[in-house]
Amino acid sequence: MKIALAAAALAALLTACTTTELQPIPGSITYNGQPRTKLTKSPIGSSFTHLFTGDMGQQVYEIYVIQPDRSLKIVSRRSQNAFFPDP
Template sequence: MKHVLPALYALLLLSGCEATTTVGYSPYLEPIPGSITYGGQPRTRLTKAPVGSIVPHQFIDQYGRRVYETYVIEPDRSLRLVNRRYRDFPLFDDD
């Protein structure tokens, strides 16, 4: 009995975890198909948004996972990809 309770607590804690994978910030984070900057910078420039603004973007990748990306507007009005997260189990998605 003394080994069962810690195992149950661990199971409960792990069951509450969200099934996501975070890539996080990396200077070498490359765009993937579906990213705003995949194939180059977009043709339209974000002229009204202040430099340093955050631009969120979400899409479904070729594996069916929901992808959340974060971009930052650079001084030359280009977009820099700074963060990417994956939602691995779309069946349990809130949306």
């Protein structure tokens, strides 16, 4: 019984983690909507990175994936203080 409850809780937790989408922030490529130009030569499912300086001076590193409709989806975001980087 305890194992079944633990498995159900773990499944609910994993579902919650996978349904959370990253929202664009100022500086993101998709902040004001999708770009006007379509990435027609890039294969669907390919990824690329974007590095920019955020609002508070932190370095923000985002990874995008090209969707089947040629839109972009943010799949990862990391930020680090530009003045005091983590060791």
